[in-house]
Amino acid sequence: MERLTETKIPVKGLWWKLTGLVLVLYSVIAGLLIDVPQLPVIHQSIRNLFYHVCMWFGMFVMYGTALVYSIKYLARYRLEDDLYVSGAVYTGLFFGTLGLLTGMLWAKFTWGDFWTNDPQLNGAAVSMMAYLAYAVLRSSIDEVAMRARISAVYNIFAFMLLVIFLGVLPRLADSSLHPGKGGNSSTMEGLDMTMRMVFWPAVIGWILIAVWLLTLNVRYRKLKLKIHLNQTQS
Amino acid sequence: MITGDLLIIVVAVMAIIFTGLGIYLFSIDRKLTRLEKKQELNNMFNAEQ
Numbered sequence: 001m002e003r004l005t006e007t008k009i010p011v012k013g014l015w016w017k018l019t020g021l022v023l024v025l026y027s028v029i030a031g032l033l034i035d036v037p038q039l040p041v042i043h044q045s046i047r048n049l050f051y052h053v054c055m056w057f058g059m060f061v062m063y064g065t066a067l068v069y070s071i072k073y074l075a076r077y078r079l080e081d082d083l084y085v086s087g088a089v090y091t092g093l094f095f096g097t098l099g100l101l102t103g104m105l106w107a108k109f110t111w112g113d114f115w116t117n118d119p120q121l122n123g124a125a126v127s128m129m130a131y132l133a134y135a136v137l138r139s140s141i142d143e144v145a146m147r148a149r150i151s152a153v154y155n156i157f158a159f160m161l162l163v164i165f166l167g168v169l170p171r172l173a174d175s176s177l178h179p180g181k182g183g184n185s186s187t188m189e190g191l192d193m194t195m196r197m198v199f200w201p202a203v204i205g206w207i208l209i210a211v212w213l214l215t216l217n218v219r220y221r222k223l224k225l226k227i228h229l230n231q232t233q234s
Numbered sequence: 235m236i237t238g239d240l241l242i243i244v245v246a247v248m249a250i251i252f253t254g255l256g257i258y259l260f261s262i263d264r265k266l267t268r269l270e271k272k273q274e275l276n277n278m279f280n281a282e283q
Contacts, residue, residue: 025256029249212259216263
């Protein structure tokens, strides 16, 4: 039977939240100030790598977390795991939207259009729609246990779609504007040491912020659920 | 020079926005912690009764 347990949030303390904030702030400032290599086509817009790609990292970590908690939920039917699944998907959707917006802006300045017919872009759109469908599916089922079970199964399917559309198909495509896809060399190979000193802290910072948002989301909804349960009992 | 000055303004504005967002997140976190403690106390009180 589904139940709400009293387990604590897995990541507690202040240090990692502060670290996330400091790293993101550092990457925002340093990302605008450091010298970047003058590459053809992308020029100064390469600085968007510190924001756009790092937000995608945050999104992937959230969707990965949702997958793990989906499996956990299906293994032991704990309502708290379902809160983590939905919280991680909603946080992932938020980061995915930020990633899409920054990517579209980048595309406008490098490829001349907000949206091009690129396998990576189309894959990102399909994956986002798969996760938006998750939100629609959840809102369409009223019964708590049924909603948790069906959406956990669907979430595993959505993660597989994400891997196929963002990880596999763009690499198999004949041509792609994205680096590292369609036979292009990876951007990471062209990153110099100065850029790496901003890029990796930014990745860690955005991931920590994503985890923080997830814990806030779960704590809020858990509290709401507890108050609701108390009110119905009394 | 004008470009350099503008860049500093952009960096300053971005730093202020992100610091503000950080403070906002911390305030939500603290509010939630307070509510969680209150809820725990309520539960204890109810259990005693």
